[in-house]
Amino acid sequence: MEVCGVQHAYGRRKVLGGVDLVLPPGTLTGVVGENGAGKTTLLRILCGELRPDSGTLRHHGRLGYCPQQAVLNDAFTVRQHLEFFRTAYGIPNLSRAEELMGVLGLTAYADERTGLLSGGTRQKVNLTLALMHDPQVLLLDEPYQGFDWETYLRFWELVTQLREAGRAVLVVSHLAHDAERLDRLFQLKGGILHERAEITA
Structure with a gap:
């Protein structure tokens, strides 16, 4: 998946100010940010549920999306x-x-x-x-919310297997406590993605 210059606002409130992101095959990427930072908005755009105000988005192969709130009957x-x-x-x-x-x-x-x-x-x-x-590209929004410890560990084993099978996996969370499991970590702050090495408090 390739994301370039994605912007989005709700009225006068700009949530995404120009997001650039590449999710290569066989990688596990994380995005963290405070509540209200725009993480869910970004995911909704990446999965095609929401149209950005500007910017481009391309992905290859099947797409999987796991929203934070289960949409079940x-x-x-x-x-x-x-x-x-x-x-x-x-x-x-x-x-x-x-x-x-x-x-x-x-x-x-x-x-x-x-x-x-x-x-x-x-x-x-x-x-x-x-x-x-x-799916070849998997987008996960707080995917282990409510899991017990055993299921949490099984989740990460599963995600690691997907990465080894050449899938591109994006995990979005408000905490960075799983950073050591990731290939790359970004913080969504001020509507922009900052790579981990650039993250400031």
């Missing part, structure tokens, strides 16, 4: 969600989804309605839906 089971997304993605079966569910400890909840699941378990569903079509 509480009346449907986990398995029903998977079937709907299988159809939408045009994939032949749920083998990859079932593999991911096993890794994340979600298999036992396959026939549960999502409205009855805990926040952490809903986030597992959210992540599975974003990954089940094997």
Whole structure:
């Protein structure tokens, strides 16, 4: 994915003032920033949900997006969600989804309605839906929110495997406590991305 000069404002409030970012294959990139810094706005633009005021964006291959807030229908089971997304993605079966569910400890909840699941378990569903079509570019917004420690570690093992398989992964968070796991770390500050070496308090 290549992002060049992306700007966006809500009325007179400029949120993104010219974002440049390259996500090469086989890399794990992090973006941190305070609440309100524009991280979610940036992700919405990167996934095509929001049109920027100016700038360009290009990506190659399938795109996966895991938003911070799971967009699930509480009346449907986990398995029903998977079937709907299988159809939408045009994939032949749920083998990859079932593999991911096993890794994340979600298999036992396959026939549960999502409205009855805990926040952490809903986030597992959210992540599975974003990954089940094997995207080349993966955008993750606070992806491990609500995970217990074991699932948190499994998440990072999974992300590392994706990087080794040549995927480009972007993890967005308000904290930089996972910096050592990343290839590159940026801070979104003043509407601009600053690489870790340039980050100031």
